[in-house]
Amino acid sequence: MMTESLREKAMTIVHRLTDKGFEACLVGGCVRDEQLGRPVKDYDIATSARPEQVIALFERTVPTGLQHGTVTVIIGKRPFEVTTFRKEADYEAFRRPSEVEYIDSLLEDLKRRDFTMNAMAIDREGRLIDPFGGRADLQRGVLRCVGEAEERFREDALRMLRCIRFAAEYNLQVDGPTWEALIACMPLLRHIAMERVRLELERMLAGNDPNRALELLSRSRALEHVKRELKLAAAIGPDSITDLKRIARDELRWAYLYLRAGVSPAEAAEDMKTLTFSKQMMEEIKRTAAAADMLAHGLERLDRSSAEEEEYRRLWLRTALQYGRETLRGIRELMAADALWFAARCSSPLAAGAVTRWCDHGHGWLQTMPAGELSELSVTGQAVLERLKAKSGPWTGKLLNRLLELVALGELPNETEALLQTAEREYVTMQKKGTL
Numbered sequence: 001m002m003t004e005s006l007r008e009k010a011m012t013i014v015h016r017l018t019d020k021g022f023e024a025c026l027v028g029g030c031v032r033d034e035q036l037g038r039p040v041k042d043y044d045i046a047t048s049a050r051p052e053q054v055i056a057l058f059e060r061t062v063p064t065g066l067q068h069g070t071v072t073v074i075i076g077k078r079p080f081e082v083t084t085f086r087k088e089a090d091y092e093a094f095r096r097p098s099e100v101e102y103i104d105s106l107l108e109d110l111k112r113r114d115f116t117m118n119a120m121a122i123d124r125e126g127r128l129i130d131p132f133g134g135r136a137d138l139q140r141g142v143l144r145c146v147g148e149a150e151e152r153f154r155e156d157a158l159r160m161l162r163c164i165r166f167a168a169e170y171n172l173q174v175d176g177p178t179w180e181a182l183i184a185c186m187p188l189l190r191h192i193a194m195e196r197v198r199l200e201l202e203r204m205l206a207g208n209d210p211n212r213a214l215e216l217l218s219r220s221r222a223l224e225h226v227k228r229e230l231k232l233a234a235a236i237g238p239d240s241i242t243d244l245k246r247i248a249r250d251e252l253r254w255a256y257l258y259l260r261a262g263v264s265p266a267e268a269a270e271d272m273k274t275l276t277f278s279k280q281m282m283e284e285i286k287r288t289a290a291a292a293d294m295l296a297h298g299l300e301r302l303d304r305s306s307a308e309e310e311e312y313r314r315l316w317l318r319t320a321l322q323y324g325r326e327t328l329r330g331i332r333e334l335m336a337a338d339a340l341w342f343a344a345r346c347s348s349p350l351a352a353g354a355v356t357r358w359c360d361h362g363h364g365w366l367q368t369m370p371a372g373e374l375s376e377l378s379v380t381g382q383a384v385l386e387r388l389k390a391k392s393g394p395w396t397g398k399l400l401n402r403l404l405e406l407v408a409l410g411e412l413p414n415e416t417e418a419l420l421q422t423a424e425r426e427y428v429t430m431q432k433k434g435t436l
């Protein structure tokens, strides 16, 4: 037997509800994506049935968002959100309301939605219900608010960021009056929690056309209106930034933007905290920005003679040691994506071609790097202490790191006896210098 598709499962819910005399249909993003011929991730259902009636009709339900009238119905392990037709009459402080008023009319429910393309529905027979011309707008390539745009943005200021995201994602032109209302309502963005701002920005950057999203953010000056000041606002604007799709990983796209904004790694970290990024993401971006800084500063001192190549190799491997090989792989991707900018950043400007060449060399060096972290050394701290007949102290770490550096730079073989002998010599030098 063929397995039921996601859509068929969603339709069984619509059928069960309508068989019982309620109105029900597929709504929102899934209808839009179907019209665009795009894959649908989630099918949402809207119904005239009240949440308790939905719960009574299905075997497996989870009351996920009862305050918004939403019940999650599980069909064969897949969750579907079933939401009662509603009117959100009282929008508080330009955010979506905490309470809703249930209604019986699908039309009224669709009327409160943000954009015409998001205000369509599909009924049990598969017919499109499109009271605001969403399909025609999509065909013309236009993004337009339902009804009065200013009202829609006042109801939920986040919709302005959604507008920018959707325009970029689906390659749509924002309709004139919608754009004018967006510009007029921009100051309302200060009411939106930074976390929600971040989620939208993340989706823009990870989306289909991140450069277009940035251009729209810049033209609307959206980031200047959010609740807390963002240094990132400075990165948004120059049309000279590279095509972000040349950078594969999202974290790297962010790191690139911060580098282009000309903010220090510490300032970037502060910004990311403001945007409530996870610690892990913050660390990764900070590390990438700091490593790129280290390389760019090192590059300033180099020209293209072959004697310098050795120096560059050491700079590259030292940076890898300090920030990790993975970070350096990311840097290579960034440099390749915007070699012109990296080249211009060095005070004795290199040609973009030279940057790309250094990067490719750098990649090769990383692959042949004999060790990149202490655990890869063919000697343990304990073995070194036994050979030196010494007790561990703060110097031990320094000594091990020195060994690692020598191995990483290819100046010492990663062999136990050679490492122990070098440890002895370094230990004596430390004793002489009084750095133990």
Ligand SMILES: Nc1ccn([C@@H]2O[C@H](COP(=O)(O)OP(=O)(O)OP(=O)(O)O)[C@@H](O)[C@H]2O)c(=O)n1
Pocket (backbone or CB within 6 Å): 027, 028, 029, 030, 112, 113, 114, 115, 118, 119, 156, 158, 159, 162
């Ligand atoms: N601020 C918002 C958020 C959502 N909606 C409506 O609720 C539907 C579902 O919203 P959501 O799941 O957030 O987004 P999708 O439109 O499905 O699209 P995406 O998943 O890409 O955000 C939207 O289609 C739209 O009709 C709205 O009117 N205003």
